[in-house]
Amino acid sequence: MSPQDKAKIAAGKAAIDEFVFDGMKIGLGSGTTSHFFVRSLGERVRDGLSITATTTSRSTTAVAEEVGIVITDVNDIGELDLTIDGPDEIDRDFNMIKGGGACLLWEKIVAHASRKMITICDETKIVDVLGAFPLPVEVVRFGYRQTMRLIEKALENNGIAGADIYRRETNGDPVITDSGHYIIDCKCGQIHDPAAVETALNMIPGVVENGLFTGESSGMVVGHFDGSTKIILK
Numbered sequence: 001m002s003p004q005d006k007a008k009i010a011a012g013k014a015a016i017d018e019f020v021f022d023g024m025k026i027g028l029g030s031g032t033t034s035h036f037f038v039r040s041l042g043e044r045v046r047d048g049l050s051i052t053a054t055t056t057s058r059s060t061t062a063v064a065e066e067v068g069i070v071i072t073d074v075n076d077i078g079e080l081d082l083t084i085d086g087p088d089e090i091d092r093d094f095n096m097i098k099g100g101g102a103c104l105l106w107e108k109i110v111a112h113a114s115r116k117m118i119t120i121c122d123e124t125k126i127v128d129v130l131g132a133f134p135l136p137v138e139v140v141r142f143g144y145r146q147t148m149r150l151i152e153k154a155l156e157n158n159g160i161a162g163a164d165i166y167r168r169e170t171n172g173d174p175v176i177t178d179s180g181h182y183i184i185d186c187k188c189g190q191i192h193d194p195a196a197v198e199t200a201l202n203m204i205p206g207v208v209e210n211g212l213f214t215g216e217s218s219g220m221v222v223g224h225f226d227g228s229t230k231i232i233l234k
């Protein structure tokens, strides 16, 4: 196992120890870190932990069901106590870029349906300024090239000039999200005012959601390559 995977697993386990209690309604994040967390949670459920859970992607539903966690439809679960999810980048104010796995829309819906969001990550995800990781923007397919032009303008208006903006593809085919949309990735460089950029992008017709999460997370559990963990709260 790689030291990074060891760190991801340690972060997920520490988050369960610290934040997950019997009877909670929990949102399960997406991506490799979250999938490790879901597998650890499955072990606790097998040992008797009782939770109600919903997920942020079809891929996480598959992992959860594989490890014996029953998934409740997001529409039937009401307000969640907690969502645990991973970032692509996180700064020291808990602002994040998410969506590297194209799940940002469901992730944001579930995070906002929760009273608390805790971020789990390995140490490589922490940055001084967001923006080295391409910012994903989920857009409807109709007129997506027009939407891309407006994304470029919105970024320029928020101090991000010359961003590389492109539709995400795999083997020449566009990536389609769980909601049937495209992902536009924006290599921004540095995002100095992530809250302003998050709002500006969501004002564009055709943009469904973007991968900036600026007010959601209230704590992070960081896993280190030696297997140790650190909890940082707001």
Ligand SMILES: O=C(CO)[C@H](O)[C@H](O)COP(=O)(O)O
Pocket: 029, 030, 031, 032, 033, 034, 085, 086, 087, 088, 097, 098, 099, 100, 101, 102, 103, 104, 107
């Ligand atoms: O936002 C996401 C998926 O849309 C993931 O949470 C994010 O990409 C982190 O993934 P990983 O844990 O594999 O690095």
